[in-house]
Amino acid sequence: MTEQEVQQLVDRVETFMIERVLPAEELNHEQLTKGERWDYSPIVAQLRREAKEQGLRLFPVDPSLGGLGLNLVEFAPIAERINWSNMGPDIFNCYSGTISNINTLSRYGSEAVKEQFLRPLLAGEARSTISITERDVPSSDPTELKFSIRRDGDHYVLNGRKSWATGAMHAKCTAILVLGATDPDAPRHQRHSLVVVPKGAPGLTLERLETVMGFDDAPFGHCDLIFDDVRVPVENRLGDEGAGFAIIQETLGLGRIQLGMGAVGAAERAMMEMCSWVEKRVIGGRPLVERGVVTDAIARSRIEIDQARAFIMHTARLIQEKGARGARSEVAQAKVLAPDMALRVIDRAMQFHGGAGLSWSTPLAELWAHQRAVRIGEGADEVHREVVARLELESQRRRRKAYQD
Template identity: 45%
Template structure:
């Protein structure tokens, strides 16, 4: 396996790092202030659209989409170091139109959508004109086993009728969010993994009701948000079904593989920034007569953090390499492994940085507290650790 970055990737790295320094990092505080000073938090801070326009102009747009002429044409292995750079700031992925859940939804539409679906929804998403959400998780069942999903998608003539309740539909709070991809049960009598389908639902369709936004450890993630949504006799054209009835699980596997590894790439970037902040802080602060950087325990934290980041990065690159060379299905064990490793690694590194910062670490003056909450949610999002460990063990036991 050769993980050396090509000259093209190195050039993208340089451009992204420069853009982060010159545009994104200085805008982080402005973004927060514009949200704080708005009459409602569910508006888009003007600085975000300004940054997106600059990213488009700089040619740093839609870098995530492999095997497509609609993106930059980068493979997963090439995208990994770039996605890592974006993960260094919570606001950065959207700046480059590389943020979840839009990336996953765009990949679904690109891979499985009809030409009509692509024209109506994919092109505006690729242009950054609208945003989207993904409605899969439900409050009334253990959704880590997706066969439990109870939302119904019933054919009625030239339409499908959707009924159910979803939550953690991330992105639905954004005023630019115009469409959801909804997973539900279309044929309860089919084999277990052919009972569900995915369907496109415009959020302004009668019967779609956003009940509330769900905070995460006290953060509302505005204007993105995580919504609880009721679908009450929602009718959409039959042409809105994606790929075909019973394809929900097949689409989910195609969607979640890239989505999972993108999260891991971003988490490595977050951990790198946390380590950088910790190193800078411990050089500046003095306790018990000497800089914190000279305290033995602090040096142990720094060393362990560097080791753990490099381990996670190598496994991420291996998984990306396998996705490119043998496909997502064959790489499923590596994807599952990194999905367990990366969030737990990031949590440890960020937690050490918080400890080194003391009380400042849990404040909003630094990004560490928010970074920690994001990393903690990713031990649940796109499948909890326990489900991935179960899959890894099953593959080992079967000799795969």
């Protein structure tokens, strides 16, 4: 696409969000509360159809798969806008997990896997989840995962418990990508393989629905998956045996940019809500907007949002030029910076709204809970800062050595 065509696409997405998605949030919540909680509400199902009819979907997916083929830099402003609402990404079939799983299935899946799992995902007829986390293993070191994937002839047999499988509760979730140990005695980064399991496979049960700050995140949900001698064909393996960890790492570049811009989008939505509220709210005979503490918060928020956006765009360009490995420090920095910024901005908006900011009267509480989960779910800040520090120390050593030589 030309730069002009990309901008026109961004404008179309923005218009769709403002005119169709944001006004539907309250109705979506009402329908989920009164109806089926683990499937799309009628209004979201309708909006998904409308977006598909308008060609507003699968923005970063290769055109050969039915996507629009946007690169990281082109997709970033769209990722920001669709995250003005927590239900936005899924309306455009662009939830971060969906995009990552599409890329993995298309790149590493057999023809049978593509037909069974990828085709419905691309069409928007199904959802998927990826299951990595184990309750007794620190997520900051996935090389220690103990979940067993044992080969038995032409099948793999899966045993163990996985936790926090986001989206597994959804009625339309049909595919579960599972990372487990196929050779526990192999080198740390070659122990694990990735296989795709049908959600309805015999021996697979869902338990322990988790909440995030009190939200059950319906219709997606987070739950434990119990595997009791679950058998899948060997052809359900994605990539080579022992390559699971490397495959997972490949998804980080796009995923981190999408989640980073998602945090920017959430903060922008909080800014919209904050500015609208303080201009109409009167306390003690004075509009809130006339108080210095309010204008200071608005100014701080604008500075922080724009700083985060600029850095994430810088990181996106680096990834395109050097690959995700060549931008390891920047990717780690973006992961720490983006949700932290969003939480500060959303918190300010919540504070000015008072009790309304803690309830379903605004989207703020839900946005805050989601960003707090992202801050943990994408790896602890402490781990990412350690990566940044290690890379910085290496860079400074090289610099000193160059001058000494």
